[in-house]
Amino acid sequence: MSKLADAVEVTSTTSTLWRQKRSATEREWSDGRRVQFEESIGRPLEQHNDEVIRVVADLDDLLTTAMHDLNA
Amino acid sequence: MAGGVHASRVAVRELSDALADNDRRSAHALELSARGASRVVGQITTELRARELEVQRAREALESCERQEDADCSRQRQRLFDATVRRDTAKRILHRVEEGRAAFASTSRRLTTRREELVNAGRRMLTEQLRMIDDYSATSMTLSGSGGGTTVGVAASVGAGASAPRPAGLPEGVEMIPLSAIDTSRSTVASAADFSPMYTPEDLDWAFDALEQVVLPALSEGQSPDVFRDRDARAGLMGTRSYSMTYSQFLGQNDAIRLQAGPNGYTIANGQHRIWVAQQGARYAVPARIVP
Numbered sequence: 478m479s480k481l482a483d484a485v486e487v488t489s490t491t492s493t494l495w496r497q498k499r500s501a502t503e504r505e506w507s508d509g510r511r512v513q514f515e516e517s518i519g520r521p522l523e524q525h526n527d528e529v530i531r532v533v534a535d536l537d538d539l540l541t542t543a544m545h546d547l548n549a
Numbered sequence: 550m551a552g553g554v555h556a557s558r559v560a561v562r563e564l565s566d567a568l569a570d571n572d573r574r575s576a577h578a579l580e581l582s583a584r585g586a587s588r589v590v591g592q593i594t595t596e597l598r599a600r601e602l603e604v605q606r607a608r609e610a611l612e613s614c615e616r617q618e619d620a621d622c623s624r625q626r627q628r629l630f631d632a633t634v635r636r637d638t639a640k641r642i643l644h645r646v647e648e649g650r651a652a653f654a655s656t657s658r659r660l661t662t663r664r665e666e667l668v669n670a671g672r673r674m675l676t677e678q679l680r681m682i683d684d685y686s687a688t689s690m691t692l693s694g695s696g697g698g699t700t701v702g703v704a705a706s707v708g709a710g711a712s713a714p715r716p717a718g719l720p721e722g723v724e725m726i727p728l729s730a731i732d733t734s735r736s737t738v739a740s741a742a743d744f745s746p747m748y749t750p751e752d753l754d755w756a757f758d759a760l761e762q763v764v765l766p767a768l769s770e771g772q773s774p775d776v777f778r779d780r781d782a783r784a785g786l787m788g789t790r791s792y793s794m795t796y797s798q799f800l801g802q803n804d805a806i807r808l809q810a811g812p813n814g815y816t817i818a819n820g821q822h823r824i825w826v827a828q829q830g831a832r833y834a835v836p837a838r839i840v841p
Contacts, residue, residue, distance in 0.1 A: 514564075514678075518671040522571060525664055529575050532656050533582045539649040540589045543642050547596060 565675050572668045579657045586650045593643045600636040607632040716761075718769030720800050725834040728827055732814040738825040752789040753826040759795045760836070774800075798823070799836050806837040815839070 607629040614622035715725060737743065741750050767776060777792035786792060798804045806820030817824060818840055827835045 514671070514674055518568075518667055518674060522568075522664070522667050522671070525660060525667065526571070526575065528656075529578055529660055532653060532660070533578055536582050536586060536649060536653045539646065540586060543593065543646045544589060547593060547639060547642050 561675050561678050565672070568668055568671045568675070572664060575664055576661065579661065582653065583650075583657065586646070586653060590643070590646055590650060593639060593646060597636065597639040597643055600632065600639050604629065604632040604636050716765050716769075718765035718767070719836060720768070722802075723800055723805060723836045723838055726808060726815060726837045726839075727834045728824065728832065730814045731808065731824060731835075732811065732816050733821070733824060733828070736817060736821040736825065738821045743825075744822060748789050748822075750822075750826050750829065753823055754830055755790050756795040756798065757823075757827060757830065757832060759790075759792055760799050763792055764796050764800070768800075806835055807840045808837045809840055 607625065611622055611625040611629050614620050614625045719725065744750055763780070764777065767780075768774070774793075774796050777796050781787060781791040781793050784792075788794065799806070806823055807818040808815035808820075809818050815837075820835075820837065824835060
């Protein structure tokens with residue numbers, strides 16, 4: 478299970494780093510190109526990261542509960 | 550304008566790295582989870598086999614008991630009942646986990662496909678952005694050059710004598726030489742390993758940006774090179790990453806890149822590390838003094 482916790486951690490860190498990097502980019506990039514990148518790539522990838530976090534966490538819950546029930 | 554171009558180039562590089570990092574980490578997280586699920590399924594399957602064996606033994610014990618006349622087999626019956634409940638529990642859990650794992654695998658495939666689409670589209674956009682910045686840089690040099698609109702489309706086969714348009718602020722005696730006109734075949738610099746730890750490729754890349762963003766714009770406004778020492782002091786810059794050293798190593802009388810004209814282009818008399826870094830950074834031209 479600890480491996481799955483690692484996966485959740487990896488994904489959360491990924492998402493945080495991505496947000497930070499894009500935030501830094503927002504300060505430096507200008508005009509419609511940044512807006513276009515944000516709408517086409519930035520936000521969709523952030524949503525993707527959030528979904529990865531959710532499915533990894535859901536699987537972690539399922540497996541933790543399963544092992545608990547098995548040993549009950 | 551130069552600052553905007555500098556910022557965009559840096560932002561593109563950073564975003565490109567972040568995109569690759571996000572791609573690698575997301576894939577790693579999904580892979581870790583899939584492996585974790587496989588491991589748990591393996592553990593439950595092993596446990597299920599043990600419980601099936603337990604049921605089989607309990608059944609054999611009950612049958613053995615029931616073959617005896619007037620035997621009390623209630624204990625064996627209870628043992629078989631308990632073993633069956635434990636086996637069925639394991640079966641249900643395994644079924645539940647396998648369903649969850651299958652759903653996860655399906656979602657994981659969809660997410661991977663989606664991520665690949667986004668990353669590839671992101672890379673295309675960043676490549677296009679870099680191309681636009683390069684186009685802008687070339688146009689900017691043309692507009693600010695003293696040659697009155699000299700084109701910058703120097704072909705790869707260009708020989709010695711070719712120069713790129715002069716950006717404003719470039720001192721007399723220094724020319725912008727397209728990298729395509731420089732013969733690097735005899736350069737001893739082939740990788741980052743050929744740099745001293747005291748003076749890294751990143752330091753030189755910083756200096757190229759500083760030249761474009763700070764040093765040349767200041768000179769074009771008529772400021773003396775002496776102002777760079779003050780600016781360094783105010784910004785806390787020193788050594789390899791300072792404006793004064795950027796000035797001396799790119800434009801100084803003694804330390805600038807020195808090139809010699811030859812039949813097949815310019816050969817490098819001094820500055821092969823700077824030229825290598827410029828090539829790695831996909832820069833168009835370097836400032837150099839042409840020597841006999």
